[in-house]
Amino acid sequence: MVKNRKIILKNRPVGQVEKANFDLVEEDLREPDIGEILVKSSLISVDPYMRNRMNSFKSYVAPYEVGQVIEGDATGTVMQSNSEQFGVGDIVHGSWGWQEYATVQENSLTKINVELAPESAYLGVLGLTGLTAYFGLLEIGQPVEGDTVVISGAAGSTGSIAGQIARIKGCRVIGITGSDQKTEFLEKELEFDAAINYKAWPNVRKPLMKVCPGGVDVYFDNVGGDISDSVFYLINDHARIILCGQISQYNQGRISTGPRLHSLLLIHRARMQGFIVYDYRKKFNEAISRLADWLNSGQLTNQVNIIQGFEQVPDAFLGLFEGENIGKQLVKI
Ligand SMILES: NC(=O)c1ccc[n+]([C@@H]2O[C@H](COP(=O)([O-])OP(=O)(O)OC[C@H]3O[C@@H](n4cnc5c(N)ncnc54)[C@H](OP(=O)(O)O)[C@@H]3O)[C@@H](O)[C@H]2O)c1
Numbered sequence: 166m167v168k169n170r171k172i173i174l175k176n177r178p179v180g181q182v183e184k185a186n187f188d189l190v191e192e193d194l195r196e197p198d199i200g201e202i203l204v205k206s207s208l209i210s211v212d213p214y215m216r217n218r219m220n221s222f223k224s225y226v227a228p229y230e231v232g233q234v235i236e237g238d239a240t241g242t243v244m245q246s247n248s249e250q251f252g253v254g255d256i257v258h259g260s261w262g263w264q265e266y267a268t269v270q271e272n273s274l275t276k277i278n279v280e281l282a283p284e285s286a287y288l289g290v291l292g293l294t295g296l297t298a299y300f301g302l303l304e305i306g307q308p309v310e311g312d313t314v315v316i317s318g319a320a321g322s323t324g325s326i327a328g329q330i331a332r333i334k335g336c337r338v339i340g341i342t343g344s345d346q347k348t349e350f351l352e353k354e355l356e357f358d359a360a361i362n363y364k365a366w367p368n369v370r371k372p373l374m375k376v377c378p379g380g381v382d383v384y385f386d387n388v389g390g391d392i393s394d395s396v397f398y399l400i401n402d403h404a405r406i407i408l409c410g411q412i413s414q415y416n417q418g419r420i421s422t423g424p425r426l427h428s429l430l431l432i433h434r435a436r437m438q439g440f441i442v443y444d445y446r447k448k449f450n451e452a453i454s455r456l457a458d459w460l461n462s463g464q465l466t467n468q469v470n471i472i473q474g475f476e477q478v479p480d481a482f483l484g485l486f487e488g489e490n491i492g493k494q495l496v497k498i
Pocket of ligand 1: 212213214293294297318319320321322323324341342343344347387388392408409410411412413414440441442443485486487488489490491492493494
């Protein structure tokens with residue numbers, strides 16, 4: 166009988182997440198009951214928010230239990246079906262997480278059409294990170310043509326899509342990212358107006374002032390910490406700050422307190438707003454069809470970083486905190 170392999174949370178990380186926090190375990194595969202489907206994974210997503218679910222306290226979603234498989238987005242093929250909605254061979258998307266096979270409820274899956282877009286796009290541009298970029302930028306950032314939009318974590322999955330949408334909207338787009346290879350990618354491949362390697366500067370305020378002579382109208386923040394402090398000094402009156410993520414803080418045992426910059430928000434009557442992509446669930450279909458149009462017309466790039474092999478899933482996840490990915494980080498099984 167075929168065995169399933171899955172990666173579970175072995176113990177909760179304290180500060181920096183490590184490989185020792187995970188375990189790879191084998192189990193017998195369960196036959197699908199009525200209304201259930203057996204799926205074989207083909208692409209597994211690793212995402213920064215998973216680090217927060219490894220803590221014991223609840224945020225907007227419940228923490229993982231110790232011993233539990235790491236849940237998250239994946240795509241795969243239906244191997245066995247006890248559901249009228251899915252047939253063997255269908256390609257599906259779900260959230261069964263870090264496992265090679267899964268027996269899941271029919272209502273937890275959606276079929277994907279690989280003739281419309283590659284399977285990987287359903288975990289990136291047309292998946293949760295594409296939707297995060299879309300709603301964060303358009304609903305909270307409300308960019309208008311000619312605005313200067315600064316994006317941190319700009320070469321990652323969410324950042325690279327947010328920057329491309331800002332460009333489609335006629336904005337000047339500046340990316341902040343962690344290597345020269347990434348700045349080159351942003352400027353040459355994605356046609357950002359400028360990109361800054363934050364690791365090459367003691368702080369990014371100086372290079373930012375150079376490329377944002379008219380200040381910053383919209384800041385799409387994926388990282389927080391010192392990088393965001395530097396951007397705050399350059400915000401214009403009525404700037405919009407999109408609090409999408411704070412990855413620089415996720416592995417901190419204690420939240421760093423840093424300089425207090427709220428007076429800058431006050432002086433500039435700026436608006437800083439956090440959001441969770443699921444807040445916009447009712448508008449997902451409308452957004453996906455717009456993102457798909459941009460993808461098919463070549464205005465958006467489906468940039469993915471694919472690592473091969475199920476055993477590599479924890480390394481791919483740890484790599485997010487080292488900046489090893491350009492675009493959406495996925496693992497091919
Ligand atoms: N609000 C929501 O609903 C929502 C939904 C999805 C994601 N998010 C958030 O959006 C952000 C991006 O997520 P993603 O899935 O698109 O991941 P990602 O950007 O593809 O990958 C993470 C990137 O963050 C950068 N990074 C890692 N540690 C850093 C640090 N200490 N300082 C500065 N940059 C650092 C790295 O790039 P560099 O080489 O540039 O350092 C890395 O490639 C995360 O903060 C995530 O939590 C929010």
